[in-house]
Amino acid sequence: MNKLLIGAAALSIAATSALAGSHSVVRMGTEGAYPPWNFINDSGEVDGFERELGDELCARAELTCEWVTNDWDSIIPNLTGGNYDTIIAGMSITDERDEVIDFTQAYTPPDPSTYAALSADIDLSSAVIAAQTGTIQAGYVAESGATLVEFATPDETVAAVVNGEADAVLADSSFIDGAIAANSDLMVVGDPVALGGGVGMGVRESDGELKAKFDAAIQSMKDDGSLNALIAKWEVSSQW
Structure with missing residues (x-):
């Protein structure tokens, strides 16, 4: 979901430096209100393209992940504040956001x-x-x-x-x-x-190791065709 939000994110960056490095559990932050990208299903669980994608990326990166929902208007500040470790919420990669957080490589091309x-x-x-x-x-x-x-x-x-x-x-x-x-x-x-530069996962600027793990997992899904299959299943964007 192609979105532009910086808000007051920068105020929390310094406080999160101790959170960088290895993660025993990676908390995956999403909105849960933007189908088919992410939504809450009838069982009250996060569902959609990004839930399926995120679970597969965590498996490939050998990470234990749990899902957290957060309102869109505070999703970046709560990442930098340490409430979760990634944003996986249809967020387009933009220069403005990249000044506050880092992004993995895009997992979908720009969606009109x-x-x-x-x-x-x-x-x-x-x-x-x-x-x-x-x-x-x-x-x-x-x-x-x-x-x-x-x-x-x-x-x-x-x-x-x-x-x-x-x-x-x-x-x-x-x-x-x-x-x-x-x-x-x-x-x-x-x-x-045509807006944005594709959708990627947001991570704290201090979490380079975590970013690298997800980058490698995304690339492996591109290489074996499973990412295109998932995009086609959920009809979220054009394929790679």
Whole structure:
């Protein structure tokens, strides 16, 4: 999920230096609210593309992992603050984020963002556009000349269009596809927008050893084709 969030992350970096190095248990931080990337299933467990991917990466890296959910708007500060050890939450790799945290290599290519609305007769250049707070989509809308309205969760952005608070919503194409499938009144409008540099795992800048382990695991999945198979299964982006 292609998202832009720095927030107050830098304030916690110094306090986490003691957390670097070896990890007996790696805590995998995700949002749990962005299907098909990550969501909470009927059993109350983290599910989706990134749950399956993360479990496989941990197995290949010979790491014991557990899953932690966190609201999107504080997901980077709580990584640097030590509440978990990675972010695996549809987070696009951007220069701004890379100033605060490190990223593994991308595990999906850049996923186009798509607009959805209730009518095809929308002038996106002057419309009211909903986007999730702290995302690269929100940043794009803010610079486009349209009126941006931000919401804390992805579902709220869709609801804003359905209830008339916004003319359209901009989000990752894979999320928009699911929203349209769940609400037949919604439709794709306008052209896709290419944003971000692919999705990767976020780690603390002090955790170079952990980053290297996940980099190697991601590369091994690319090399044997299993990553493309997983991308195709969950339909989250184009393949490598």
